Amino acid sequence: MNNKNAALHTVLIIGAGLSGLTLAYYLKKKGITARLLEARSRIGGRIFTSYQEGTAPLEIGATWLGKKHQALNNLLTELDLGIFEQILGDSAIYEPISTSPPQLVSLPPNNDPSYRIRGGSSILINTLVEKIGKENILLEQIVTNISSTTNGISVKTKTDEFQANLIVSTLPPFLLISTIEFEPNLPEALKKITAATHTWMGESIKVGLRYSRPFWRAENSSGTIFSNVGPIPEMYDHADAEEQYFSIKGFFNGAYFSISKKERLEMVLTQLEKYYGPQVRNFVSYEEGVWRNEPFTYAPYDQHVLPHQNNGHAIFSDVLMNGKFYLAGSETAEQYPGYMEGAVRSAQRVAKQIIENHSSLVS
Ligand SMILES: Cc1cc2nc3c(=O)[nH]c(=O)nc-3n(C[C@H](O)[C@H](O)[C@H](O)COP(=O)(O)OP(=O)(O)OC[C@H]3O[C@@H](n4cnc5c(N)ncnc54)[C@H](O)[C@@H]3O)c2cc1C
Numbered sequence: 001m002n003n004k005n006a007a008l009h010t011v012l013i014i015g016a017g018l019s020g021l022t023l024a025y026y027l028k029k030k031g032i033t034a035r036l037l038e039a040r041s042r043i044g045g046r047i048f049t050s051y052q053e054g055t056a057p058l059e060i061g062a063t064w065l066g067k068k069h070q071a072l073n074n075l076l077t078e079l080d081l082g083i084f085e086q087i088l089g090d091s092a093i094y095e096p097i098s099t100s101p102p103q104l105v106s107l108p109p110n111n112d113p114s115y116r117i118r119g120g121s122s123i124l125i126n127t128l129v130e131k132i133g134k135e136n137i138l139l140e141q142i143v144t145n146i147s148s149t150t151n152g153i154s155v156k157t158k159t160d161e162f163q164a165n166l167i168v169s170t171l172p173p174f175l176l177i178s179t180i181e182f183e184p185n186l187p188e189a190l191k192k193i194t195a196a197t198h199t200w201m202g203e204s205i206k207v208g209l210r211y212s213r214p215f216w217r218a219e220n221s222s223g224t225i226f227s228n229v230g231p232i233p234e235m236y237d238h239a240d241a242e243e244q245y246f247s248i249k250g251f252f253n254g255a256y257f258s259i260s261k262k263e264r265l266e267m268v269l270t271q272l273e274k275y276y277g278p279q280v281r282n283f284v285s286y287e288e289g290v291w292r293n294e295p296f297t298y299a300p301y302d303q304h305v306l307p308h309q310n311n312g313h314a315i316f317s318d319v320l321m322n323g324k325f326y327l328a329g330s331e332t333a334e335q336y337p338g339y340m341e342g343a344v345r346s347a348q349r350v351a352k353q354i355i356e357n358h359s360s361l362v363s
Contacts, residue, residue, distance in 0.1 A: 009035045010361060011354065012155055012162055014143050015170035017045025018062075018340055019328045021128035022075065022347035023168060028132055030355055030362045034168075036132075037141040037157060039296045043129055046201065046297060046330075047340070049120030050208075050287045056238060056245035057120035058208040060289035061201075062340050063249075064114035069341035071348060079127045082118040084241040088224050089217075093275050095227035102227075102275055104220060118241040121340075142296075146325065147183035153324040166358065168350055170329040170343075172199035173316065178299040190315055195302065197310040197331055200338030202298040204291050205257060207268050208238060208249035210284040215276060216248060223248050225275065231256060231267050248272075257292040264288060311337035317349065323357060326350045 011027060013020045016038035024034040042048070050058040064086060065072055076083065088110055095102040117124055129137065145156035146167060155162045169176050173194040177186065185191075216223040216237065223237030235250025256264060265286050272280040292298045316332035319325070328350040333342035355362055 009162060009164040011035070011166045011168065012037060012164040013168045013170060013328075014155070015039075015045060015329070016043045016137050016139075017170060017329075018047055018125065018128075018343035019170040019330060019347050020045075020168075021125060021132065022344050023170070023328055023350055024132040024136065025128050026347060026351035027354065030351070032354070032361050033136065034132075035162075035164075036137045037143055037155065037162070038137060038139050039142040041140050043137060043139070044122055044125040046291070047121045047125050048289065049122035051120065051122075052210070052285060054245070055210045055284055056240045056247040057122075058210065058238065058247055058249060058287045059116070059121055060206055060208075060287060061291075062121050063116055065117070065340060066112065066114055068112075069336065069339070071344040072341045075344050076117065076124065079124070079131075081123055081127060082241070083115040084118055086114040086116055087237040087239070088113075089222045089237070091222045092224035092226055093222050095225075095229045095274075098229045104222065107224070116241070143180055145181045145183070146321075148321045148324060153321060165361075166324055166326065166354065168326040168328050168354075170346075172202070172297070172329055172331050173197045173310075173327065174199050174301065174305075174331075175297070175299050176327075176329075179295075184321075186320065187318075190318065190320070193310050193313050193315050196305050197313070198305045198308055198338075199298060200308065200311065200331060202291055203254040203257075204289075205252040205254050205264070206249065206289045206291075207232065207252045207264065208247055208287045209268070209272075209280075210245070210247040210287075211282070212246070212284060214239060214246040215279055221276065225250065227271070230271070231264075232271050252288070254292065257290050261288060308338055312342070317353075319353065319357070326353060 011034040013036045016036045027034050046061045048061045094105045141157040147154045152165045153167050174197045177194045225235040231253040232250045238247040238249035311331045312334045316327045328346040330342035333345040336342040
């Protein structure tokens with residue numbers, strides 16, 4: 001273990017997803033430089049865009065936002081990043097039951113469209129990294145212990161030890177209490193709520209296929225799919241903002257997390273073949289994200305937890321360990337918890353708490 005006692009960090013943020021990076025960005029604007037510890041070898045957490053030269057970027061994680069997501073929209077505007085509308089078209093392929101063929105159904109006008117981030121959701125992550133400085137993010141630092149000390153707070157990772165004045169966790173709350181040990185232990189009330197707090201999209205599987213042409217845009221067809229038969233329950237046109245490169249992307253039944261990628265791909269192609277014929281097999285590339293198999297997003301629950309259960313609970317705003325330990329992360333936001341909007345809002349809340357409670361840190 002490499003003890004980094006010599007460097008006393010003012011603020012350490014655990015997790016370099018949207019919450020952690022946004023918090024570091026807001027703190028930096030107030031003259032506070034935070035250091036981030038990230039378990040993965042990549043930045044972004046549940047935001048991950050797959051880029052492949054000369055093809056459409058594929059969102060493996062977060063994709064859509066709405067106009068109602070004001071904090072996120074404001075952040076995007078401040079960072080000079082654009083959005084574009086998700087294409088739904090005026091019809092969808094609909095498969096109600098396995099015993100009857102898929103149908104093409106008309107879609108009503110969409111008065112509340114969804115939007116995507118131009119260039120891919122990871123553009124937001126990469127822009128925040130540029131603002132806060134890559135040197136402030138330490139990758140492959142898997143936090144295992146957090147302890148209150150006489151002078152501050154200490155964090156152990158699998159390889160190193162760090163000392164700080166303040167620590168902020170941005171882990172999904174359930175992952176935090178399932179994977180990190182605390183000295184002294186966290187309050188019982190918090191542990192009880194957290195043990196039944198759902199990690200949004202933790203069980204999900206996303207699948208996407210890149211093609212050289214958008215054959216689903218033909219007459220009497222659509223790239224919007226709703227199926228009760230599955231294994232893909234919903235799928236959408238996923239061209240880039242410039243409509244230069246083409247792909248379709250959707251969700252895959254999360255129960256199939258333990259089969260191989262090859263088996264999932266074959267199931268994807270078999271379903272799409274029903275709608276579009278054998279041309280579906282001429283894809284440029286296939287990508288998937290099986291989030292349940294990601295130990296830095298998902299941990300198995302001991303009890304049945306409903307989607308969004310306890311997301312946004314007021315207890316997550318409590319400051320812990322004698323004012324030295326804060327909880328951020330999308331699931332801790334009182335509004336839009338679980339979503340990118342929640343991640344930004346949780347960062348705003350903790351930035352405000354730190355600035356108010358520790359005014360001597362602000363320069
Ligand atoms: C498949 C999928 C689709 C989604 N679709 C949408 C969507 O369309 N719209 C929307 O608004 N939201 C969507 N979301 C949700 C959105 O991605 C999240 O709300 C947001 O990205 C959460 O950011 P966060 O920083 O709070 O958490 P995370 O992104 O989970 O970040 C936590 C970070 O902590 C790190 N970490 C974990 N354990 C440790 C440890 N022990 N030590 C150090 N670091 C650790 C993780 O690696 C991660 O980088 C989707 C999520 C998924 C998975």
